[in-house]
Amino acid sequence: MQSSFKALVLEQQENGPVASIRELTNEDLPAGDVLVQVEYSSLNYKDGMILNGRGGLVRHYPHVAGIDLAGTVLESSDPRHRPGDAVILTGHRVGETHWGGYAQRARLHGDWLIPRPAGYSARQAMAAGTAGLTAMLAVQALDDHGLHPDAGKVLVTGASGGVGSLAVRLLARLGYTVAAVTGRRENVNYLHQLGAQEVLPREELATGPAKPLLSERWAGCVDTVGGDTLAHVLAGMAYGRSVAACGLAGGAELHTTVLPFLLRGISLLGIDSVLCPADRRLAAWERLGETLPGPELDAITHEIGLDEVPAHAERILQGQVRGRVVVRLDPDDR
Structure with missing residues (x-):
């Protein structure tokens, strides 16, 4: 040595x-x-x-x-x-x-x-890393709260980043209809290649909602942004659906009302990969390896x-x- x-x-x-x-x-x-x-x-x-x-x-x-x-x-x-x-x-x-x-x-x-994880090289394991684990935990949380591929569009905010990119690909591989949000127009083709059927500009969701409740638009969401974007998303969720929140690039404060929770039964699911228990961590890595083979991560x-x-x-x-x-x-x- x-x-x-x-x-x-x-x-x-x-x-x-x-x-x-x-x-x-x-x-x-x-x-x-x-x-x-x-x-x-x-x-x-x-x-x-x-x-x-x-x-x-x-x-x-x-x-x-x-x-x-x-x-x-x-x-x-x-x-x-x-x-x-x-x-x-x-x-x-x-x-x-x-x-x-x-x-x-x-x-x-x-x-x-x-x-x-089986099937991953050291490089591929790090191509997944915390981002892949977090994305898989978010998708699993939405699944556990009743989301299924026929429910409607699933939104991913901050979709060009690490967690967002992997969430888009995971959801697409699992058969969901994915809408991706990005602030960079040059990433539109990239997100379509990952499996997003729709790509939205960041500005559309970047400010707080005009009303406490908007039209029911999303069957689920993996939110990597937080802040006003998360507030906007919550107002537009379909009845009884969930948002998995796992980021704060857009701010740690959340300015919203209780109406999405009380009148539509929305669930806000906090995703933590740092202190995630070992059994959940291992199960998430196993499912991640099954859903996203190493060569897909290379891309x-x-x-x-x-x-x-x-x-x-x-x-x-x-x-x-x-x-x-x-x-x-x-x-x-x-």
């Missing part, structure tokens, strides 16, 4: 955190019972927030971000994980309160790791190196990243 490895380390400066690639050793890593050789990580909206010092998600520096990782076990004192095992990690506040995947090695707690994935992460982190906050971005951790690049 090489004595040192590369990591993208955040240091707190006067005007916020600054990222730089540094050489570290195993002794620099935080506590944990499993040492992993990281092969791939990914870039998520939360990673963009962390790298740009937003949201107060990181309290202690220096810090290694990256909320997802896939790799191979190097050392383990946890009997569930043996050297050579292919594993992945998403959530558990890794990349926030514990050093994450933007390093060629990570020391982690065994409870946080699961076997890499919506862009690969970058560790040194490119800071620039892409700014772009993802500006809504300029389409689909999924995976981060390559070259084991021989030391």
Whole structure:
């Protein structure tokens, strides 16, 4: 085993955190019972927030971000994980309160790791990553609340992003009629290729509704935006239907009334993939692998190196990243 490895380390400066690639050793890593050789990580909206010092998600520096990782076990004192095992990690506040995947090695707690899903390479597992898990949990929640393919159109907001792109593809693969919302006209063909039958401009839903209740338009929704967009969507839901809310790119506040809930029986379903229980997490990954084979993930994935992460982190906050971005951790690049 090489004595040192590369990591993208955040240091707190006067005007916020600054990222730089540094050489570290195993002794620099935080506590944990499993040492992993990281092969791939990914870039998520939360990673963009962390790298740009937003949201107060990181309290202690220096810090290694990256909320997802896939790799191979190097050392383990946890009997569930043996050297050579292919594993992945998403959530558990890794990349926030514990050093994450933007390093060629990570020391982690065994409870946080699961076997890499069958049929996925490390790259493909990260092409899914937190975004794929979140999208699958959202779709499953809608299913559990009675949504079926014949119910009508299912809306996906923020459809060009990671969670949105995967939600569109999952819903289409499962036979739903999908309407996708995007703020970028150049992504219309991309969303149709993912399976959206209709693509709406962001402006149509970007402001709060003119009335507490609008015409019943949507049989279900995966909302990755929040804010006024979510308020608008709630007002236009069909009777007895549900919205799975899993993002806040459009704001954390929700200005609405109780009328959609009281007069139409709407359900607002909160989706959390960070602390999702292990049984639900494993079931979601299994269904994800069955529904979206690895080659389909390749088609919506862009690969970058560790040194490119800071620039892409700014772009993802500006809504300029389409689909999924995976981060390559070259084991021989030391």
